[in-house]
Amino acid sequence: NAGVTQTPKFRILKIGQSMTLQCTQDMNHNYMYWYRQDPGMGLKLIYYSVGAGITDKGEVPNGYNVSRSTTEDFPLRLELAAPSQTSVYFCASVQNGPLNGQYFGPGTRLTVT
Amino acid sequence: AQKITQTQPGMFVQEKEAVTLDCTYDTSDPSYGLFWYKQPSSGEMIFLIYQGSYDQQNATEGRYSLNFQKARKSANLVISASQLGDSAMYFCAMREMNRDDKIIFGKGTRLHILP
Numbered sequence: 001n002a003g004v005t006q007t008p009k010f011r012i013l014k015i016g017q018s019m020t021l022q023c024t025q026d027m028n029h030n031y032m033y034w035y036r037q038d039p040g041m042g043l044k045l046i047y048y049s050v051g052a053g054i055t056d057k058g059e060v061p062n063g064y065n066v067s068r069s070t071t072e073d074f075p076l077r078l079e080l081a082a083p084s085q086t087s088v089y090f091c092a093s094v095q096n097g098p099l100n101g102q103y104f105g106p107g108t109r110l111t112v113t
Numbered sequence: 114a115q116k117i118t119q120t121q122p123g124m125f126v127q128e129k130e131a132v133t134l135d136c137t138y139d140t141s142d143p144s145y146g147l148f149w150y151k152q153p154s155s156g157e158m159i160f161l162i163y164q165g166s167y168d169q170q171n172a173t174e175g176r177y178s179l180n181f182q183k184a185r186k187s188a189n190l191v192i193s194a195s196q197l198g199d200s201a202m203y204f205c206a207m208r209e210m211n212r213d214d215k216i217i218f219g220k221g222t223r224l225h226i227l228p
């Protein structure tokens with residue numbers, strides 16, 4: 001089991017560029033989440049998905065899009081990158097069932113200049 | 114209104130002492146889960162412990178225990194016999210099962226263990 005994998009680990013974008021952050025889990029988890037963590041802060045939920053074909057907005061969805069065509073993959077798309085999107089992005093998944101801890105990916109450190 | 118409140122932005126504790134990290138939550142959902150995560154300076158998020166709203170006993174995992182006081186809506190993390198490696202950020206989180214399945218995090222507490 002690789003758990004939750006994220007690519008890339010680091011990325012520098014210019015303002016206005018677009019990119020996709022990849023997230024894959026091999027644990028057959030239905031629930032997947034994208035968070036951002038700004039320096040010295042907690043995690044804010046961007047988008048989440050409770051299963052393939054279903055996505056919902058979190059606390060800070062503006063400027064991002066997601067899709068969930070398979071159980072394993074949950075990519076996060078940034079369109080027209082802005083400096084305010086400089087952050088560390090974490091993908092997480094959680095086992096089916098009521099109350100279980102999330103498994104987190106290692107994070108993607110994104111800088112927009 | 115904040116769903117998860119961690120009132121201690123930072124704490125300094127002597128090695129080998131017990132530590133209590135505070136967490137209060139706000140929900141009207143009768144079915145929910147509470148979680149604690151550790152984030153060392155390396156940046157990864159490590160799941161420590163969880164407590165279900167219907168669990169009768171406080172959760173324990175090794176040196177970690179969760180002091181769950183449902184009526185007070187608090188879910189404090191207790192670390193016994195602290196070690197230098199416990200220095201990290203600690204986040205409390207909640208998942209409301211009947212609401213929207215989101216998992217929301219508090220702002221965290223930075224714990225420093227002093228030798």
